[in-house]
Amino acid sequence: MSLRHAILGLLARSPSTGYELTRKFDRSLRTSWHASHSQIYPELAKLERAGLVEVVSRGARRSKTYGITDSGREELRHWLVEAEPDRSQRNESGVRLFLTPLLDPADRHATYERDLSHVEVELDGLEELRAQVNASEMPEPFAPQIELGIRINTVIRDWLREQLDNGG
């Protein structure tokens, strides 16, 4: 179960409310894991009962800011370093790309075009993020991760352009 570890990881980066975590899943973690608020709030309650997170402050609109505890940090480190990684993935776009050769040329072309627009938007977002980091507007330790995202999306973009050029 990696929802709980994703939450622990985000809280290790900085204390957050459930609402903020929901947005972080939508933004930073979007390409690796998805979770909606209806899953996040109950999971935070469970993690609190297990002593892995705690409420560190309460703000306006009955908001609760959670922080990771020492035993939460231990659990997170254990998952990252010690536990056997689960390499299985669920990626609908990957399935679609895998099956695209079944389509006739016109449909194939249309789906590659659609994917290309999407990747280009994705790349723009990542490049903007990199620019912000370079301008020291953000902490640096995650710069290599952003770079990897850019490289993977660049490879996909170029591959899609080739397929479109070659009538593939």
Next chain:
Amino acid sequence: MSLRHAILGLLARSPSTGYELTRKFDRSLRTSWHASHSQIYPELAKLERAGLVEVVSRGARRSKTYGITDSGREELRHWLVEAEPDRSQRNESGVRLFLTPLLDPADRHATYERDLSHVEVELDGLEELRAQVNASEMPEPFAPQIELGIRINTVIRDWLREQLDNGG
């Protein structure tokens, strides 16, 4: 729900038994979608009731070979071309990579080494597959998809090597 469409896609490539589909999910589709036999058999039964697949032959050990029907092909095309793609992903390795900067240098190094070995094995498998396709031992239409897999894994491999070289 893309399990049903992944099954339709695999059956569009060639008729198969549930057992063979299980192996294909483990091999060809491994990096995009996972499904085990306990999910595949009930789903085949559902697809048959819906008229999207049919039993085309029965073999030894009470095995049933399923093929896609015309209405299954329509449904598959609709999903691939017409339907709004779900871009959300579930990728535990991605979450782990995203959170790795939280670790101290020794732990970080260890997890990058572990991931590097894994990617290298993955790449070897894909390169072997490409060699088989080039030697015309396999049908050609999926060659670009194999090439994309190789390029993505190469980018990840090189990134990991850089992180290890830079003490990142």
Next chain:
DNA sequence: CGCATCATGTAAGCTGTTACATGATTAT
């Protein structure tokens, strides 16, 4: 004959999605 592999299924429990529900605060 016994083991590995092929082959298909079901059941319990956990994970994730969609929809429902409510209230607080800020901006227009």
Next chain:
DNA sequence: ATAATCATGTAACAGCTTACATGATGCG
């Protein structure tokens, strides 16, 4: 005022995992 956004929760249902269960066939 009232609409948008912030903020938290619950319930019903669908999807997925793990474990249980059984039988057929081929190989040594």
